[in-house]
Amino acid sequence: MFAGEGAVIAGTDGPVVLDIARVKGKLGVRPEHIQLAFESGVRGGVDNVEYLGGDSLVSCRIGGQPVAVRTNGSVGLRAGDAVWLRWARGAQHCFDDDGRRADTEPREAASTMLA
Numbered sequence: 001m002f003a004g005e006g007a008v009i010a011g012t013d014g015p016v017v018l019d020i021a022r023v024k025g026k027l028g029v030r031p032e033h034i035q036l037a038f039e040s041g042v043r044g045g046v047d048n049v050e051y052l053g054g055d056s057l058v059s060c061r062i063g064g065q066p067v068a069v070r071t072n073g074s075v076g077l078r079a080g081d082a083v084w085l086r087w088a089r090g091a092q093h094c095f096d097d098d099g100r101r102a103d104t105e106p107r108e109a110a111s112t113m114l115a
Contacts (some may be wrong), residue, residue, distance in 0.1 A: 006018055006019050007019070007025070007027075009027065009042065009062050009063050009065055010063050010064060010065060011062070011063020011064040011065060012042070012043075012062060012063040015041075015042060017042070017092070018092070018094060025094050025095055025096055025097070025102055026094070026095040026096075026097075026099075027092060027093070027094060027095075028092070028093040028094075028095060029067075029087050029091050029092055029093070030091065031057070031068040031069055031070040032070045033087050033088065033091035034067065034068075034069045034070075034085050034086070034087045034091075035069075035071070035085070035086050035087065036058070036069060036071055036075065036077075036083055036084070036085065037083075037084040037085060037086045038084060039084055040084055040086060041084045041085050041086030041087075042062050042084065042085050042086065043062070043082065043083075043084055043085075044060040044061055044062040044067060044082070044083050044084070044085050045060060045061050045080070045081070045082055045083065046058060046059070046060055046077050046078065046079055046080065046081040046082075046083055047059040047060060047061055047066075047079055048079055049075060049077050049078060049079070051074050051075075054072070054073070055070055055071065055072060055073070056070070056071050056072075056073065056074055056075045057069070057070055058070075058071065058075060058077060058083070060083060060085065062085065067085065069085060
Protein backbone atom coordinates (compact mmCIF):
# COMPACT_ATOMS: atom_id res chain seq x y z
CA MET A 1 0.00 0.00 0.00
CA PHE A 2 1.03 3.61 -0.49
CA ALA A 3 1.25 6.26 2.25
CA GLY A 4 2.74 9.44 0.82
CA GLU A 5 6.47 8.85 0.88
CA GLY A 6 6.56 5.06 0.62
CA ALA A 7 5.00 1.65 1.03
CA VAL A 8 3.22 0.55 4.20
CA ILE A 9 1.96 -2.85 5.31
CA ALA A 10 -1.49 -3.57 3.83
CA GLY A 11 -4.26 -2.77 6.27
CA THR A 12 -2.27 -0.10 8.12
CA ASP A 13 -1.67 3.64 7.84
CA GLY A 14 2.05 3.19 8.44
CA PRO A 15 4.79 3.59 9.23
CA VAL A 16 6.52 3.43 5.86
CA VAL A 17 8.54 0.21 5.65
CA LEU A 18 9.73 0.30 2.02
CA ASP A 19 10.50 2.91 -0.61
CA ILE A 20 7.84 3.96 -3.09
CA ALA A 21 9.16 1.59 -5.79
CA ARG A 22 8.06 -1.40 -3.68
CA VAL A 23 4.39 -0.41 -3.23
CA LYS A 24 3.09 -3.53 -5.00
CA GLY A 25 5.75 -5.89 -3.70
CA LYS A 26 5.85 -8.14 -0.68
CA LEU A 27 7.92 -7.73 2.48
CA GLY A 28 9.47 -10.67 4.30
CA VAL A 29 11.24 -10.70 7.67
CA ARG A 30 12.34 -13.89 9.44
CA PRO A 31 10.57 -14.47 12.79
CA GLU A 32 13.86 -14.46 14.71
CA HIS A 33 14.73 -11.01 13.30
CA ILE A 34 11.58 -9.33 14.61
CA GLN A 35 11.68 -7.82 18.10
CA LEU A 36 8.84 -7.11 20.48
CA ALA A 37 9.09 -3.40 21.24
CA PHE A 38 7.46 -0.80 23.46
CA GLU A 39 5.64 1.99 21.61
CA SER A 40 7.98 2.01 18.62
CA GLY A 41 7.91 0.19 15.31
CA VAL A 42 4.77 -1.23 13.74
CA ARG A 43 1.66 -1.81 15.83
CA GLY A 44 0.07 -5.24 15.72
CA GLY A 45 -2.11 -7.64 17.65
CA VAL A 46 -1.37 -11.04 19.19
CA ASP A 47 -3.28 -14.05 17.84
CA ASN A 48 -1.48 -16.80 19.78
CA VAL A 49 1.59 -17.45 21.93
CA GLU A 50 3.34 -20.81 21.97
CA TYR A 51 6.04 -21.31 24.60
CA LEU A 52 8.64 -23.76 23.22
CA GLY A 53 10.89 -24.06 26.27
CA GLY A 54 13.82 -21.86 25.31
CA ASP A 55 11.81 -19.64 22.96
CA SER A 56 8.31 -18.36 22.38
CA LEU A 57 6.60 -18.18 19.02
CA VAL A 58 4.19 -15.24 18.96
CA SER A 59 1.66 -15.26 16.12
CA CYS A 60 0.59 -11.69 15.36
CA ARG A 61 -1.28 -9.62 12.79
CA ILE A 62 -0.23 -6.28 11.37
CA GLY A 63 -3.26 -4.93 9.56
CA GLY A 64 -4.62 -8.11 8.03
CA GLN A 65 -1.18 -9.64 7.51
CA PRO A 66 0.00 -12.61 9.60
CA VAL A 67 3.41 -12.20 11.24
CA ALA A 68 5.41 -14.69 13.31
CA VAL A 69 7.85 -13.50 15.99
CA ARG A 70 10.37 -15.83 17.62
CA THR A 71 11.77 -14.49 20.87
CA ASN A 72 13.89 -15.86 23.72
CA GLY A 73 12.20 -17.33 26.77
CA SER A 74 8.63 -16.86 27.89
CA VAL A 75 6.64 -13.71 27.15
CA GLY A 76 3.81 -12.17 29.15
CA LEU A 77 1.47 -11.90 26.17
CA ARG A 78 -1.75 -13.62 25.22
CA ALA A 79 -4.27 -13.58 22.37
CA GLY A 80 -5.87 -10.17 21.98
CA ASP A 81 -2.95 -8.17 23.37
CA ALA A 82 -1.57 -5.24 21.38
CA VAL A 83 2.15 -5.30 20.53
CA TRP A 84 4.75 -3.19 18.77
CA LEU A 85 7.12 -4.97 16.39
CA ARG A 86 10.37 -3.75 14.88
CA TRP A 87 13.31 -5.08 12.92
CA ALA A 88 16.55 -3.90 11.40
CA ARG A 89 16.18 -2.62 7.84
CA GLY A 90 18.88 -5.12 6.88
CA ALA A 91 16.55 -7.94 7.95
CA GLN A 92 13.92 -6.99 5.34
CA HIS A 93 13.55 -9.04 2.17
CA CYS A 94 11.57 -7.66 -0.77
CA PHE A 95 9.77 -9.83 -3.30
CA ASP A 96 7.98 -8.98 -6.53
CA ASP A 97 4.49 -10.23 -7.43
CA ASP A 98 5.97 -13.48 -8.80
CA GLY A 99 7.69 -14.26 -5.49
CA ARG A 100 11.18 -13.47 -6.81
CA ARG A 101 13.55 -11.60 -4.54
CA ALA A 102 13.67 -7.94 -5.49
CA ASP A 103 16.08 -6.41 -2.95
CA THR A 104 18.05 -3.42 -4.14
CA GLU A 105 18.72 -1.61 -0.87
CA PRO A 106 22.00 -1.96 1.04
CA ARG A 107 21.74 -4.39 3.94
CA GLU A 108 22.77 -2.69 7.19
CA ALA A 109 22.12 -4.82 10.27
CA ALA A 110 22.92 -1.97 12.65
CA SER A 111 20.15 0.45 11.61
CA THR A 112 16.96 -0.47 13.46
CA MET A 113 13.63 0.40 11.91
CA LEU A 114 11.79 3.18 13.72
CA ALA A 115 13.93 3.02 16.85
